[in-house]
Amino acid sequence: MKQRLFFVLFSFIVITACLTPQLQTETATPPVVTPSPISTSNADSLSSLVVCLGQEPNTLYPFGELNEAARSVLAAIYDGPVDTIGYEYQPVILTRIPSLENEEAQIVRTPVQDGTQVLDADGNLASLESGVRIRPAGCRSDDCVITYDGTTSIEMDQMVVTFRLRPDLTWSDGTPLTADDSVFAFELASEPDAIGDPYLIDRTQTYEAADEKTLQWWSLPGFIDPTYFTNFWAPAPRHVWSEFPADQLKTVDIASRSPIGWGPYMVEEWVAGDHITLTKNPYYFRGVDGYPKIDILSFRFIPDPDTALSELVAGRCDILDPTIKLDNHAGLLQEMQTSEQAKAFFTTGMSVEWLGLGLVPASYDNGYDIQKDRQDIFTDQHTRQGIAYCLDRQSVVNNVLFGLTTVPSTYVPVDHPLYDPNIESIPYDPEVGVSLLKLAGWQDTDSDPSTPLRAINVKTVAYNTPLELNYYTTTATQRRQVVEILEKSLAECGIGLNVQYFSQNDLYASGPNGFLFGRNFDLAEYALGVNGIEPACNWFTTSEIPTAGNQWSGTNLSGYSNAEYDAACQAAGLAFPGEQNYIDANRRTQAIFSADLPSIPLYYRLRIAATRPDICNFDFDPTANPLWNIESIARGEECGN
Secondary structure (H helix, E strand, O other): OOOOOOOOOHHHOOOOOOOOHHHOOOOOOOOOOOOOOOOHHHHHHOOEEEEEEOOOOOOOOOOOOOOHHHHHHHHHHOOOOEEEEOOEEEEOOEOOOOOOOOOOEEEEEEEEOOOOEEEOOOOOEEEOOOOOEEOOOOOOOHHHOEEOOOOOOEEEEEEEEEEEEOOOOEOOOOOEOOHHHHHHHHHHHOOOOOOOOOHHHHOEEEEEEEEOOEEEEEEOOOOOOOOHHHOOOOOOOHHHHOOOOHHHOOOOHHHHOOOOOOOOEEEEEEEOOOEEEEEEOOOOOOHHHOOOOOOEEEEEEOOOHHHHHHHHHHOOOOEEOOOOOOHHHHHHHHHHHHOOOOEEEEEOOOOEEEEEEOOOOHHHHHOOOOOOOOOOOOOOHHHHHHHHHOOOHHHHHHHOOOOOOOOOOOOOOOOOOOOOOOOOOOOOOHHHHHHHHHHHOEEOOOOOOOOOOEEOOOOOOOOOOEOEEEEEEEOOHHHHHHHHHHHHHHHOOOOEEEEEEEOHHHHOOOOOOOOOOOOOOOEEEEEEOOOOOOOOHHHHOHHHOOOHHHOOOOOOOOOOOOHHHHHHHHHHHOOOOOOHHHHHHHHHHHHHHHHHOOEEEEEEOOEEEEEOOOEEOOOOOOOOOOOOOHHHOEEHHHHHO
């Protein structure tokens, strides 16, 4: 699985293709002579739109470490290459999504020998030699794994995926966009100092242009990728950027402040600390259809949500981007919508607010010492389940989030095609919660409901230890409101909290001393999400536990380890979307997770946006960039055109 803890803009990650290596060609094409870009000197006669952002972009270099504001701006400069809409992939600059069914993706048998770079049976990069465990061709389960003897001739599976670009793509300077530009992006991503996760780069054998509009991706032998259709590198303008060393592109203006793209708009100016102005790209491939609808697109930087709302009412903001933190203004936005002062948009997606349980603190890694280490509070499943029943999550949703989101049963959104509808949700029920805690050995020894339960016969906890837990989270207002509700509901079950609030930097600091990544907590509230749409079962696999061995990186902050869960997640990674094995394996991970509860999902996090009443075609999809269809957005009279 390729999802990681950090957020990645799909438009600038990979989707790949392949035909055969010998077809690679490079063709130089002279620039096309076309009309000049729009000048803003006659702005009074042009239509305009203002998007207000909650932060200034940190860069516009598309392969940089982008903040959310940068991704919103880049959605207007680039288009696609693939959009994720309603948990489905839609091609934008590709003619279609490659698939096994349309034969633009294939699994081929390839001979391997001693010294060949492969992916071993555990998903690790390996040089083939005697003793390495591998999956021979046709093997998709652990039952058929073999140990290579160093001499036998053998074949392994290899993926070959073909991506075909639209024939009418042009950079905003008039130069035709070709497959070689995507190869150039791959080369940039392969640089030693490139920003980004090298996971896919490391598992790619070949990425090349088969002709001017066709690309091919070849996996390493043994790498079977369920999301092979996303292994395409968004093009980069070789004719412009190749003049600079790759390690300078992230800082030079031509790539970081005014990059050329193929999308509906191009950068006119960036006034630091104030705004970015974009104008129509005269070479946009959808221009013949009348897109974009608006001539001039401006981005203003307004971090204060109260100011942003005032500017919306005053008409100086047309769209409030989700980077403006409107969580505490959801009720006001609903009132503004009722009074026709604004249109409010609320959606959820793949991001979840979690209550992590410190199952296995890092101090246990060298062996659990009951005399020195924190008590092993969460080993008994009944304790974890009891805590879940004692959390009034629905009250949080109703009172803090205005009923605009829901309480999850697992880490997969309920409207996702792979959500398991058979998983029963855990409601707030203190009576059931207390009974489960009693089964684990926690007892009310003083008949005083205001004091914590105590460990009387909890197997891994010292006698008479109170059920009093440290609760760590950030200082955000919403989280303070959440804690206030949860603290009261947990107290109903005899669970005490010592709440401590930290800055985001402190809470998310690296291990071994950091609270989350150092696995130094009892309970911790944090958010976890991805921009992709594939279920992230890998969040809770053993390999994702932050340890000294992986430089304290990973998403499994609770230290949860379950071989059955790992196997189910691995099985999902060896099947393809649409296959029954893929569906079954993903739902199996959800069933195991919901029973074990290594972390408790509190609610799906809200994404909030707003527009002025006369704005049309703003489509706030849960799985897409908020401005994914910026070329279609219009206002007033333009809405009818």
